Amino acid sequence: MKKKILVSRQYPKAGIRLLEKENFHLTMWEKQRPMTPVELIEQAKTHHALLCTLTDRIDKDFFNQCAHLEIISQFAVGYDNIDIIQATHLGIPVGFTPDAMSEATADIAFGLMIAVARKMFFLHKTIINGQWGYFNPTGNLGVEIKNKTLGIFGLGRIGVKMAQRCKNAYDMDIIYHNQTRNKAAEKLLDATYVEFDDLLAQSDVLSVHCALTPKTKEIFNGPGFIKMKPSAIFINTARGPIHQEKDLTQAILSGDIWGAGLDVTNPEPMQPDNPLLSMENVCILPHVGSGTMEARNQMSVLAAMNIIEFYKNGKVPHIVNPKVLGS
Numbered sequence: 001m002k003k004k005i006l007v008s009r010q011y012p013k014a015g016i017r018l019l020e021k022e023n024f025h026l027t028m029w030e031k032q033r034p035m036t037p038v039e040l041i042e043q044a045k046t047h048h049a050l051l052c053t054l055t056d057r058i059d060k061d062f063f064n065q066c067a068h069l070e071i072i073s074q075f076a077v078g079y080d081n082i083d084i085i086q087a088t089h090l091g092i093p094v095g096f097t098p099d100a101m102s103e104a105t106a107d108i109a110f111g112l113m114i115a116v117a118r119k120m121f122f123l124h125k126t127i128i129n130g131q132w133g134y135f136n137p138t139g140n141l142g143v144e145i146k147n148k149t150l151g152i153f154g155l156g157r158i159g160v161k162m163a164q165r166c167k168n169a170y171d172m173d174i175i176y177h178n179q180t181r182n183k184a185a186e187k188l189l190d191a192t193y194v195e196f197d198d199l200l201a202q203s204d205v206l207s208v209h210c211a212l213t214p215k216t217k218e219i220f221n222g223p224g225f226i227k228m229k230p231s232a233i234f235i236n237t238a239r240g241p242i243h244q245e246k247d248l249t250q251a252i253l254s255g256d257i258w259g260a261g262l263d264v265t266n267p268e269p270m271q272p273d274n275p276l277l278s279m280e281n282v283c284i285l286p287h288v289g290s291g292t293m294e295a296r297n298q299m300s301v302l303a304a305m306n307i308i309e310f311y312k313n314g315k316v317p318h319i320v321n322p323k324v325l326g327s
C-alpha cells in the first residue's frame with residue numbers, strides 16, 4: 001500500500017521531488033497560512049506520516065487523535081512545537097533538520113549585532129520619514145564591536161558559527177554558558193565556560209542560540225537584564241519565549257542594556273505597534289534565520305530523507321528521539 005504523507009506547508013521543491021520519486025501519496029496543504037490545530041488533526045487522521053514545521057501545533061490534543069502516525073518529520077532544527085515526550089511514549093520517531101541552517105542563522109545573528117551597534121534599522125527609517133538632514137558630527141553615533149566580549153548562551157551548531165564570525169571579524173573574546181561544556185568548541189574558539197550570572201555580567205554582546213525548553217523559557221528577564229552591562233547588546237535568533245519581552249523593553253528604556261537584535265519575538269508575530277519597533281537601538285526581523293535558498297533547500301532534503309530512510313531501512317538519519325527506534 002502506498003504510504004500517505006501529509007505535507008503541512010509549501011516546502012522547497014528539492015525535498016518534495018525526492019518524496020515524489022518514491023512510492024508515496026503526498027497530500028499538500030496549498031494555502032499560504034498554516035493549518036489550524038483542528039485542520040491539522042483532521043488531515044493527519046487519514047495519513048501515515050506528517051511533514052510539518054514550527055507553526056504546526058503537535059501537542060497532546062493532536063496525539064490523542066493521531067497516535068497512529070508512523071513518523072513525524074519536522075522541517076526545522078527547533079522542535080518545541082512538538083510534544084516529544086508524547087511522541088516517544090507512542091513510539092513515533094520525530095525527525096528534524098539540524099546543521100542545514102547553521103550558517104544562515106549565524107549570519108542573521110552577526111548581521112543583527114552590527115545593525116544594532118550602528119542603529120541601522122532606525123537610521124533607515126529616518127530617511128523614509130524625510131529626516132536626512134546635514135552631516136552631524138555628534139549625531140547618530142553607534143558603538144564598535146572590535147575586541148569586545150561575545151557571550152554565547154548555547155554554544156552548539158549555530159552558536160559556534162556565530163562565535164567564529166565574531167572572532168574572525170572582530171577578534172572578540174568568547175565566553176559561553178551551556179548545560180554541558182563544549183570542550184571541542186572551547187578549543188576551536190579559545191572560548192571560556194562561565195556561570196550564567198557571569199555571562200550576563202561580562203558580555204558586551206550576548207547572543208542566544210539554545211533550544212526553547214522549560215528550563216530556558218524566559219530565562220532572560222528583568223532580574224537578568226539588570227545584571228548586564230548598560231552598553232550590552234542582546235541578540236536572540238533562537239526562540240522568542242527564551243526572553244521576557246516586556247522586561248526586555250523595560251531594560252532598554254531604562255538603560256540597563258544598550259539595545260537588542262531579535263529574529264524571534266515573544267509572541268510571534270510581533271504586532272506593528274510594539275514599542276520595541278520604534279526604539280533607536282533595536283533591530284527586529286520576522287523569524288528569517290534559516291531564510292536562504294541554500295538552507296531551506298537543504299532543510300527540505302533532510303526532512304524528506306528522514307521519511308524516505310525510515311520507510312526504506314527503518315532508520316531516521318536526523319532523529320530527535322532515537323530510543324523509539326531502539327538506538
Ligand code: GLV
Pocket residue numbers: 054075076077078079101238289290
Ligand atoms: C527555525 O527557527 C528552525 O528551528 O529551524
